[in-house]
Amino acid sequence: MMGRREGEQGQFFYSFHLDKVVPPDHLVRQIDGLLDLDWVHKELAPYYSHTGRPSIDPVLMIRMLLIGYIFAIRSERRICAEIQVNLAYRWFCKLGVEDRIPDHSVFCRARNERFRESDALRRIFEGVVAMCIGAGLVGGEAFSIDASLIKADVNKTKRIPGDQPFSWPKAEEASHAVREYLVALDAARGQEDHGGDDGSGEGGRRRKPPKEVSLTDPQATWVARPGLDPFLAYDANYLIDNKAGVIIDAAGSRANRAVEIAVTQTMVERVERRFDLRPRTLAGDTAYGAVRLLKWLVDRNIAPHVPVWDKSARPDGTFSRADFVFDQGRNIYVCPGGAELTSTGNIDQGHIVYYRASKNDCSRCSLKPKCTTATVRKITRDLNEDVRDRVRALANTEAFEQSRRERKKVEMRFAHMKRILRLDRFRLRGLSGVRDEVLLTATAQNLRRLAKLLCRVPPSRATICPA
Structure with missing residues (x-):
C-alpha cells in the first residue's frame, strides 16, 4: 500500500x-x-x-x-x-x-x-605549506616554476591605446583598481626620476608604453598572440616542489616575461628565507631561459633545467651563430670559411658584445651567399654566454629529462585551478585583488592535496584525520 x-x-x-x-x-x-x-x-x-x-x-x-x-x-x-x-x-x-x-x-x-x-592571506598560505613540509610532502631538492594567463574581469572593448593621453578621474571618484594603478604610476615615475628602472612594480623595465590600457582595470595586460582572440589578463605564478606537487609559493603578477623572471627570483628567495629551502634544480619552460635568470640561479648553485632562450637561428637558411666557433682564449669567432670575427668593443644593453668580420675576408669568401647579404658578417654574444653553454649542456642529462617530466605537475595545478576550481577568470580587479585570489586558490589546492594524502578514509570504517 x-x-x-x-x-x-x-x-x-x-x-x-x-x-x-x-x-x-x-x-x-x-x-x-x-x-x-x-x-x-x-x-x-x-x-x-x-x-x-x-x-x-x-x-x-x-x-x-x-x-x-x-x-x-x-x-x-x-x-x-x-x-x-x-x-x-x-x-x-x-x-x-x-x-x-x-x-x-x-x-x-x-x-x-x-x-x-x-598580509594575513600569505600567512595562511605559508602556514599550510609548513604543514606540508612537516608531513614530509616536500622534498626541497627539485622545484618547478610556471605562469598561467588568467583573464581579467574587464570588458575588453573599454580600453584605449597605451600611448594615448587620458584624463583619469580624481582619486575620490575612481574605482579601487584605478586608484591602485595611479599610485603605481606615480611610484614608477618617481623611480625613473631617481634613476630607477621599474615601470611595472615588480622588477620589469618598461621601455615603451603598453599597447592597450583597460579603463576598468588599467594594470591588466593586453595579450595578443597568434591563433588567439586578444584579451586582457594577469599571470598566476606557481613555484612547486616536484615530490608531491605541493605549491610552495604563489604570486599574482602582470602578464609580462620580464615580470615572470623577477617574480621567480622573489619566490625562490622567499621560500629560502621562510622555510630554509633552496632547491638543487629548478625546472621551467623557455620563457625562463633568459640569461639574467640563468646566471642568477647558477650563482646560487641551483641547476637551471630550462631550455635556453636563444633566437640566433636564422629562418632563411643562412649560417647561424651555432655554425661559428668561439675561441675563448683569443676572444674571437671563427666562421665556417676560416675567417676571424673580432670584438668591436661595443657593449649593447650592458651585456651584448658585437663581433665583426673584416671586409676583405667577406668580399672574397665563396660561402658569403650562405652567410650574409650585408657587407660583412656580424655576431652578437652575451657576456654571460658561458652560463648559457653550461645550461645547454645540462639538457643532455638524465636529470634534465626527469625534471622535464616532473614539471608537468605544475601544469596539472593550473589545470585543476581552471577546470575544477573554476579560476579561468579573475573575480577581483587590480593587482592586489589578483594576488589575493592567487594566494587563496593556492591555499585551497594545498589543503585539498594535504587532506587527500593524509586523511584517506579506510574502506572498512571512517575516521577523522587528527589535527
Whole structure:
C-alpha cells in the first residue's frame, strides 16, 4: 500500500547537534583538522579599533573565503547563500544552526584594508605549506616554476591605446583598481626620476608604453598572440616542489616575461628565507631561459633545467651563430670559411658584445651567399654566454629529462585551478585583488592535496584525520 505523509503539527522541541550531521569523511572535516587559525586574532588586533561596535570575526571571514575557494564558489554573495543552507559549511565556519550569516559586503573592507595590511592571506598560505613540509610532502631538492594567463574581469572593448593621453578621474571618484594603478604610476615615475628602472612594480623595465590600457582595470595586460582572440589578463605564478606537487609559493603578477623572471627570483628567495629551502634544480619552460635568470640561479648553485632562450637561428637558411666557433682564449669567432670575427668593443644593453668580420675576408669568401647579404658578417654574444653553454649542456642529462617530466605537475595545478576550481577568470580587479585570489586558490589546492594524502578514509570504517 502506498504511504503518504499527512500534514502534522511540527515538533515543539528538537534534539539536534550540528557536529553529528557532518560525515566523518567529509572534506570540510578533514581540512578543519589540519587548519590552524589560532594566531589570527592576535596578529590582526592592531588593525582594528579598540572602541566602537564589534566587527565580524576575521577568523569567520577567512573560513568563509576558504569555503568559497575550496569548493569553487565564485562569488562572495553566493558563498553567504551556500553557507546559509549547507550544514557542513556552517560546521566548518563554527556557526550554529540559528547563527546569522554575515552580509557579503563585509568582505570588501576587510580584504582591501586589514587582510592586505597584515598580509594575513600569505600567512595562511605559508602556514599550510609548513604543514606540508612537516608531513614530509616536500622534498626541497627539485622545484618547478610556471605562469598561467588568467583573464581579467574587464570588458575588453573599454580600453584605449597605451600611448594615448587620458584624463583619469580624481582619486575620490575612481574605482579601487584605478586608484591602485595611479599610485603605481606615480611610484614608477618617481623611480625613473631617481634613476630607477621599474615601470611595472615588480622588477620589469618598461621601455615603451603598453599597447592597450583597460579603463576598468588599467594594470591588466593586453595579450595578443597568434591563433588567439586578444584579451586582457594577469599571470598566476606557481613555484612547486616536484615530490608531491605541493605549491610552495604563489604570486599574482602582470602578464609580462620580464615580470615572470623577477617574480621567480622573489619566490625562490622567499621560500629560502621562510622555510630554509633552496632547491638543487629548478625546472621551467623557455620563457625562463633568459640569461639574467640563468646566471642568477647558477650563482646560487641551483641547476637551471630550462631550455635556453636563444633566437640566433636564422629562418632563411643562412649560417647561424651555432655554425661559428668561439675561441675563448683569443676572444674571437671563427666562421665556417676560416675567417676571424673580432670584438668591436661595443657593449649593447650592458651585456651584448658585437663581433665583426673584416671586409676583405667577406668580399672574397665563396660561402658569403650562405652567410650574409650585408657587407660583412656580424655576431652578437652575451657576456654571460658561458652560463648559457653550461645550461645547454645540462639538457643532455638524465636529470634534465626527469625534471622535464616532473614539471608537468605544475601544469596539472593550473589545470585543476581552471577546470575544477573554476579560476579561468579573475573575480577581483587590480593587482592586489589578483594576488589575493592567487594566494587563496593556492591555499585551497594545498589543503585539498594535504587532506587527500593524509586523511584517506579506510574502506572498512571512517575516521577523522587528527589535527
